[in-house]
Amino acid sequence: MSAARQPAERRVASAAAPTRRRAILLGAGGLAAAAAGAGITVAATSSPASGSAAQLRRDEAQPTPGEDLMREHGLLIRILLIYRYLAGDFQSSGLIPALHLHDAALIIHDYIEAFHEALEEGYVFPRLRQAGQLDSTVSTLLLQHARGRELTQLILADTAAGGVARGSTGKRLAGAMAAFTRMYEPHEAREDTVVYPAYRNLLSAAEISELGQRFAQLEHEQFGADGFTAMVSRVAQIEAALGIYDLAQFTPPNIIPPALP
Numbered sequence: 580m581s582a583a584r585q586p587a588e589r590r591v592a593s594a595a596a597p598t599r600r601r602a603i604l605l606g607a608g609g610l611a612a613a614a615a616g617a618g619i620t621v622a623a624t625s626s627p628a629s630g631s632a633a634q635l636r637r638d639e640a641q642p643t644p645g646e647d648l649m650r651e652h653g654l655l656i657r658i659l660l661i662y663r664y665l666a667g668d669f670q671s672s673g674l675i676p677a678l679h680l681h682d683a684a685l686i687i688h689d690y691i692e693a694f695h696e697a698l699e700e701g702y703v704f705p706r707l708r709q710a711g712q713l714d715s716t717v718s719t720l721l722l723q724h725a726r727g728r729e730l731t732q733l734i735l736a737d738t739a740a741g742g743v744a745r746g747s748t749g750k751r752l753a754g755a756m757a758a759f760t761r762m763y764e765p766h767e768a769r770e771d772t773v774v775y776p777a778y779r780n781l782l783s784a785a786e787i788s789e790l791g792q793r794f795a796q797l798e799h800e801q802f803g804a805d806g807f808t809a810m811v812s813r814v815a816q817i818e819a820a821l822g823i824y825d826l827a828q829f830t831p832p833n834i835i836p837p838a839l840p
């Protein structure tokens with residue numbers, strides 16, 4: 580059953596479940612950070628298949644940790660577009676379709692907060708701190724993760740009953756979506772342009788390979804073989820329901836006049 584068709588109680592229960600998964604993930608990240616802190620190199624030779632042609636092919640196809648995290652940011656951007664659309668539409672209609680917003684917030688909760696941010700908190704940030712880099716930036720990013728989770732909890736609670744949100748509830752939801760979007764646009768842009776490149780520069784080639792495989796394995800364990808694709812599909816369904824799926828609608832009209840003969 581899709582999240583959109585789940586009863587409200589089950590959706591709320593589903594929202595609570597990833598807390599345990601996140602703890603497991605952070606545990607794994609803690610191990611990685613400890614290994615890094617001890618100067619232990621995660622060698623590609625730890626695998627029996629290492630060095631083989633098959634291993635090399637897997638490594639070539641495997642996204643690097645930075646590529647993986649940036650791909651997840653793409654999913655986050657699509658949710659931010661949904662939030663912006665819903666908050667803007669509320670200004671004119673005074674209504675928010677709670678079911679669609681709840682589903683979007685669940686994806687943030689389950690995938691972005693409980694998985695993507697857990698990777699950042701378990702692997703990326705500790706490594707940067709250990710190297711004495713971007714300490715202030717990392718502190719701000721961690722605080723923003725916490726604020727984001729508070730906003731998501733508010734959105735999930737206010738939309739759990741489904742139906743249509745209006746009045747003071749609609750206003751609170753629109754404010755929460757606007758605050759979330761305003762914070763996460765610069766947040767992820769800073770991570771993409773500064774934090775991930777700095778993290779990348781701290782890793783050896785063997786660590787990049789090992790971490791790429793580990794990130795993929797963790798995603799597989801938590802969300803199944805096609806977890807990311809399934810999340811993208813869920814986002815696309817929400818976009819389609821709201822009428823914002825068609826990419827062409829965002830192309831501006833041509834404002835350059837035709838050249839004179």
Ligand SMILES: [Fe+2]
Nearest residue numbers: 696699720770
């Ligand atoms: Fe982050």
Ligand SMILES: [Fe+2]
Nearest residue numbers: 695699767770
């Ligand atoms: Fe991020």
